[in-house]
Amino acid sequence: MQKLVDIAFGVSNGSLSASDVVEQHLARIETRESEIHAFNCVTADQARQDAANIDADVKAGKKVGVLAGVPIALKDNMCTRGVATTCSSKILEGWKPPYDATVVSKLRAAGAIIIGKTNLDEFAMGSSTENSAFGPTKNPHDISRVPGGSSGGSAAAVSAGFVSGALGSDTGGSIRQPAALCGVVGVKPTYGMVSRYGLVAFASSLDQIGPFANDVRDAATLLEVIAGHDPMDSTSIPQPAPSLVSVLDHGVSGMRIGKVTDLPEGCEPDVLARLEAAFDALRAAGATIVDIELPSITYCLTAYYLIAPAEASSNLARYDGVRYGLRIDSPDLNAMYAATREAGFGDEVKRRIMLGTYALSAGYYDAYYGKALKVRRLISDDFARAYKKTDVVLTPTTPSVAFKFGSKTDDPLAMYLCDLFTIPTNLAGHPAMSVPFGTGAHSLPVGVQVLAPTLGEQAMFRVAAELERAS
Ligand code: GLN
DSSP states (O other): OOOHHHHHHHHHTTSSOHHHHHHHHHHHHHHHHHHHOOEEEEOHHHHHHHHHHHHHHHHTTOOOOTTTTOEEEEETTBOBTTBOOOTTOGGGTTOOOSSOOHHHHHHHHTTOEEEEEEOOSGGGOOSSSTTOTTOOOOBTTBTTBOOOSSSHHHHHHHHTTSOSEEEEEESSSTTHHHHHHHTSEEEEOOTTSBOOTTBOOSSTTTOEEEEEESSHHHHHHHHHHHBSOOTTSTTSOSSOOOOOGGGTTSOOTTOEEEEETTOOSOOOHHHHHHHHHHHHHHHHTTOEEEEEOOGGGGGHHHHHHHHHHHHHHHHGGGOSSSSSSOOOOOSSHHHHHHHHHHHHSOHHHHHHHHHHHHHHSTTTTIIIIIHHHHHHHHHHHHHHHHHHHOSEEEEESSSSSOOBTTSSTTOHHHHHGGGTTTHHHHHHTOOEEEEEEEEOGGGOEEEEEEEOSTTOHHHHHHHHHHHHHHO
């Protein structure tokens, strides 16, 4: 696999041409994309143009950015000016955003080349990409299995070698879960570290953009580029991006690693075995393992499936056939709204809108939404207590390795359980990342999740780097 940092180094010193790099990537996409379906669209012409511009800058002796000439794939829920942004939904058919998301502007400013938009579960609701209106993405390790979701296209694109870096969004696990199932690194930063301006909203208090890469250093490099304060996002943290690459070689000697003693049941033994191996590796590298308790963790899934749909029901009200994409003409306005939504939204999106509307309705608001917010507070309190005793926490990323297509589509609850271990950090707003750590059943990749407190990315990346060295 080509490292993102090596491409950027080569392009900026003139030993690699950005145009050649783009052609190589397009050729790789050409070989296997019909089988994998990682992309909703490949922006080859624009990528070639951007590469030519970078090469010209290098020739002219101009200073180029840290991602000079690096092809990057974007989850198709991030706005790209003049390029279709579909959220893998029929309701956005034909819509082209008039502006770039902040992450896109930042990538471009750093010299990265956007090579395409990747497939996802419709509006990022799902764990397998089976909810995409355009058909699922396949797991490059075994095409009879899901890549995870909702950012399955981005994870698969990196895993298949189509790109060495990609962006995804994570509301309940949508970066970390597909990263684990596809055997790549995936990071959900602290809420507010990366601007959400231009990210199509699912559940605004949980959504966060983050990187996918083949290794921890590449992920850190990408995150450094996209992080930082943005006045266009009122929830953006007003401080500069953290330095991450600089800490990767610091080791874990003296660090405290939390082991959750009351982890919810439901994790497969092959995955738990890898988690134990990860604890052993960190202990061998000089860290201390400490037991911690997160008593409210068992309520997180339920709370999430009230809070996220509640916010979604409000956010998705804007798709009314008037302002965006699809419109089904009807005799009157209300009939047009109904016909457009009926035709434009898939089943899972409709389910979430109904669940959320119900949870927010008069008479049920306190019992459901209000209760869920209390659980959100409890899990934050649990984490606050735990982080007095430990620097980071280690859990599985997902309960199992990649599963077969169709095996969970008839049972929404089984699908929701994929997020058992990833949701708590979204509720708390904390950072967490998945690092590949060997294989489990069917020789498929297993991810270990490193969790840290708010703005604890440096500790998180140090531990992730150590796990990578050990594996
Ligand atoms: N799988 C979860 C859901 O369907 C998480 C999705 C996400 O993080 N975007 O809500």
